[in-house]
Amino acid sequence: MHPRPSPIAAALYTLRDLDVDVIIIHGPTGCCFRTARLLENDGVRVLTTAMSENDFIFGAHEKLEKTLKKVEKMFSPKLVGVVGTCASMIIGEDLKEAVQKANISAKVLTVESHGGFGEGDNTEGAIIVLEEAAKSGLITWKEAERQIKMLKKATEIEKTRGMAQGEYIKPSHGDDKDKVALKFLESLKDNEKVAMVLNAKKETAYLFADILKLPQLNPKTLIIANLRDDIGLPRIRKHAKNIKSELERNGIKIDYLTGGLDEYPITGERVGKILQEEEVEFAIISGVPHAVPIERLNIRSVAVTDGPRLVKPLKELGYDYVVAELDAHAKTLGVDSIVPSDFGESIRKNIEVIHNG
Template identity: 65%
Template sequence: MHPRPSPIAASLYTLRDMDVDVIIMHGPHGCCFRTGRLLESDGVRVLTTSMAENDFILGAGEKLENTLIKAYDMFNPKLMGVVGTCASMIIGEDLKEAISNADLDCTVIPVESHGGFGEGDNTEGAIMVLDSAVECGVIPSDEAERQIKMLKKATEIEKTRGMAQGEYIKPNFGDNKEEVAKKLVSAIKEGKKVAFVLNAKKETSYLFADIVNFDYADVNGDNEPIVVANLDENIGLTRIRNHAKNIKNQLESTNVNVDCITGGLDEYPETGKIAAEYLKDKDLDMIVVFGVPHAFPVEDFDAETIAITDGPRLVEPLRKLGYDNVVAELDAHSKTLGTNEIVYSDFGSMIRSVIDWNK
């Protein structure tokens, strides 16, 4: 009932992950405006055909052809994407025909997405990109199949444990960050067994990794927490692998050791369960899960639990799953686009502040 991410936005992000140079949105200039603007920070040029009322009646194939040619002349791209919108897809615009007529000396991936495609799940837009990228020879079919499997599992998790359960969920900004940080720092200081679980999605990992990015010796050098993370640098597209590699290197440079790698940054629907399997016999007093905490089976553990999410509408579902405390980080996507370094998170900063106060 409440607004959810659009398949169109998912198409845009997935094309970004394939390192396209330019994306053309075939629709009105305001469609997915915020997503398009954000992706500019990641080095992708996002253009629109600016369809208007007459185009909804008469069609805008020529407009798309002209925009394709102009984009090629402006940016000389090697790889482009054309993304449909509700307006262009409802009237049956033929993206492939326009691409063929433009006859550009580069690869162009057509994505016939719109806001109501299939069940309206945002992951449908990403799946459409993957299927089209295989047809264009951009990625191998086995990689597409692996990612599609993950995307379908992500949808299942959102519908059963997240904010796509069909009911209205009021936004909630979670518990007081200072009080939760004090509880966490005290647990480490008192010698309790604490585990950190980074189960993050793609580039948002740059923000969530900041939560473990502190010197444990400043709290209790004899009680180093267990760190579990989905930072496998050998899984996924090149961009995603580089994110994992960057974060691992930066954590190691600050003497943060990752005890268990659960999988890749696009495997968050599965890596929560892998983390749980690794931790089940560790006799833990506290578990801190951040990124996509609803993919972690918190109900299987008899320990104090903290979840850190980037979705205000996920706070209540996480509490219902059994988390004792839930903290909300805001604007994770906008803070992490265009970066290759760990960025400060509100909760990570609060942890470090609490540590400084206790010195």
């Protein structure tokens, strides 16, 4: 019932992860404006064909051709993505024909999606991009199929455990971060077995990994993270490698690598098994905590999420505390190192408080 990212936005992000140089949005100037502007911070040029009312009636085939030629002249790209929108797809614009007529030297991926494509799930746009990338030889079909499986699992989790369950969910900032930080530090002081878990998605891991950088005040603390750097699209593997290297430089040892940053829909199950086998008493789970079967675990738990509308579902799943990190995407686009999180800052601020009694 409430707005969620569209297939168009997902297509833009997936093209970014394939390291395209330029993305052309074939539609009005305002379509996916926020996503387009954020992606500019990640080094991707994003342009639009600026369709107008006349184009909705007579078509904008020539506008797309001209934009493609202008892109080649301005940026000399090697890889370009052309993404359809509600406006261009509903009137039946043929993206592939326009690309053929423009005949630029760059490889061009065409993504014929719109806001209501398929069931309207945002992952539908990402799936189209992956299929086009496999057809063009940019990735193998095996890799495309693996990623598509992950995307479908991610949709299932959002519809059954997240904010896409069909009802309206009031946004919430969750529990007071300082109070939750003190609960965590008291657990460490009491010598309980604690786990710091990263089960994050793509570049947002740069923010959610911040709590892993905290001083390990208890030698029994476990570090669990989905930071394998040999899985995923080029940009995603780079993110995992950057974060792992930074943690190592800070003396942080990862006890369990559960998978890659695009495997968060399935690594949650692995996290649950590890927490159970290690008899963890208190866990902080950051990123996509609703992928972890917390309801099956007899532990005290904190969920750290970037979705204000996920606070209520996470509480219902069984998390004792939920804190929300706002604007995680905006804070992590264009970075290559861990960025401070609000909850991480709360923990650091309260370390002295708990030590002084």
